Amino acid sequence: MAEGGPKKLWGGRFAASTERLAEAFNNSLEFDRRLWREDLEGSRAHARMLARQGILGAEEAQAILAGLDRIEEEIESGVFPWRDEYEDVHMNIEARLTELVGEVGGKLHTARSRNDQVATDLRLWLRRALVGLVEAQQKLARVLVAEAERHLEPPVILPGYTHLQRAQPVLLSHWFMAYYEMLSRDTTRLLDALFRMDESPLGAAALAGTSFPIDRHYTAGLLGFLEPMRNSLDAVGSRDFALEALSTIAIGQLTLSRLAEELVLYSSFEFGFVTLPDAFATGSSIMPQKKNPDIPELVRAKAGRLLGDLVALMSVVKGLPLAYNKDLQEDKEPLFDAVDAYRASLELMAAMLPGLEWHPETMKRAAAGGFALATDLADYLARKGLPFRQAHEVVGRLVRYLQEAGRELESLSLEELRTFSDLFDEDALALLSVEGSVASRNVYGGTAPEQVRARIAEAKEELEEDAP
Template sequence: MSNKDRYQLWGGCFSEEPSAVLRRLNDSLAVDSRLYREDIAGSRAWARELHRSGHLSEQDNSAIQSGLDKVEKDIEKELSQTGRLNDPEEDIHSVVERRLHAHAGDAALRLHTARSRNDQSATDTRLWMLTSLPTLGAALKQLIEVLIKRATDELNIIAPGYTHLQRAQPIRWSQFLLSYAWGLRDDVMRLEEQMGRLSRCPLGSGAIAGCALPIDRTRLAWSLGFQDITPNSMFAVSSRDHIVEFLNWAALCGIHLSRLSEDLIIYSSQEFGIVRLSDQFSTGSSLMPQKRNPDGLELVRGAAGLLLGDSFSFTCVLKGLPSTYNKDLQSDKEILFRSYDRLLDCLKVTAGTICTMEVNSSRAIRCLEPGMLATDLAHALVRRGVPFRRAHHLIGVALRRASELGVDLQGLPHNEYVAISPEFGTDKELASLFSWESSVEQYSSAGGTGQQAVEHQLGALKDWLRGQPPCSPVPRPDETPYPCCLK
């Protein structure tokens, strides 16, 4: 189709066509063709409302509804075959209206009565988000399920926990996995919390001042699946807060995935060797045959920066815009779709990587060393009545003495401990402290790495996934714990 056949929703007072360079910057069909279903759904609802209000005849409404059905099938077929639309129009709104005219005749010319592309585009985008964002929520829940399954199956694996990337204390491997599961659960809840503000229909707001026809906007909103209407016409066509909110959310979710990826990348290195990534989510080197590179996780880690950049860049677009609609806002869909697609891929890659990786439990144990039980020794002194600050100092003295003798804490002779402080107790009492199992089991308080505390976390997350009330981490004294808290 040539440019002379191009259908424009404007231009009556213009004697010349836009320049080619402006069209390259202006035309958005390559991006917003993704909204064809939403645009057609909005047009169907708008035609019905025009008909109900007496501004569209039964005959014209029927022609429009039938024509829109044909347009939807035509576009769907074309996109499935070629992946793009080759229409010369500048955006999906113009394409739908021109194609509708071919099927419905002059009835199509009445469809845009009292409607603006401003409220039309804003409605399309919100509709797309309402139907698409739950897919991200489902992908997040699937990742959480993968983490829960591994945490359940690998409950008895003990591994080193790190602070400052230095060995800190022994923990259950499950505790590490669940630390990310809880953060991702918060991401799901934040996503769901956005939906109420998102589910407000702008249609019927016109270009800026509202609709001059007696349109029932609430009925219109409900017919499209919205919960409410936007309360102000100028706000309706100019606000992109819902997109900023989503982009900020996507960036935070990406950061969580990036941190998880970084941990797994470190743990998969030969220096750590705690995990081995599957062939499906690893790549090799073009030069070094022995290499197994964690490219999937590295791409997820890199994507977090891109998601953060998209969030920041669109916020910068909004800064300083005068009211109400400005063409700067056209960039919202490009960034929205890009961030959505990128995050969805990252969630799938992360879930696949964790689902298929192998955990080397014996290697995890070998990464532990007696110095990581220094805090346990301090706690033992505290239980014998030694103030913690003094206990901390005594363990420090023991560490220094062990270093002088070229041994670790476990190898430091009992008489050396007693010389530092008699509160260290008998040789047997001291030896009993050097146990990885005993170490993790003492952290039995809610949220801790003890087995019962971890099982409580697993129960709470499983209940949440099933839609049941979550277990209270710390039930109040006057409350009866939920059943999953009972043993």
């Protein structure tokens, strides 16, 4: 290699390449441009406040507001000139504003920093996104309740499981309502997150506030926040509101993942309880007999992805000193990804559930099999006065007897029952049917039709009260 070659190469082409890499690495426009609406919203509030406080002249404020309106029109019509050299959505909008209205556009940033600007934009975006997720949750909740009601008359019976072993029969309606309860708690968590993030960072400036006589309460009100954040360091340097939102979204996706998993199992040949609508499943590329539950499987897989989003942001903020650090640029992609995936999962589940084709006879046979009614007989003996542990032993012997004979409980006669305990009477035979077993669980929260019907009625009232 010629003398001085490596140095020349490093100082020339390599250095230029590294510069471009650093610029691209620093650029967030590709993903944060979706905050444009919130950036305009925050800028309008800031401009109005500056004019109200006499920091901007009325004509200056009007020019800025008109420029922001023009930018909104350009973005919505797809003609806005997004430029990578301006690094992010905020600088792109500010640069375009100055092009449109002249030097007065630069006055918009008076008493403001990108630090409080981006924190405000993100809260505004996330607040709107969470409201949309709550609405999607409510839609799915209504579907769950409607499906529970639809399968209550006549009652469709499903095997209940513990440890994925057949345990006791339950109503399919009870199963639907279990997911309604879980989803309801997911909704309250999102509402809690919305309440705690209802504060405005705007006016915190870079980290210490500003020497200009601004009115942070006024801008908070214009933006629909309950109040301004009380500490400027906290306002620009904290992302716990995003962590809480991500956590609640991840928990919500876990609920959908469990529902999806059961549909994957129940639609398999081994279970045969349900057939998925064609629009939510696909055939195998080489096996014509297969119908793959693609959408439930993807909903299940998204849970892992959303947990990754949560861990990613937790890892970003875990060791950050106050106040703002560039690390916080990494707060948006996990949030955007999680919100998008969760919303799609909610909407797909709400669309798929009404199209499920359940197979009641197959489910009933499974519910009656595997000695699932044994506990009912043990409970019967306990009600007759036999200590439950002894009743458990009696029924255990009875089950072993049937297993050796290759028979099921429902085949027992009263005479056979009495060979195991003379406490058995005619009414014990009613417990040898899945209908009798389900009906006997007539306690608050139980699977008896009366209890499930009452809970469905309550849920319908709850959803009516929560309707927008």
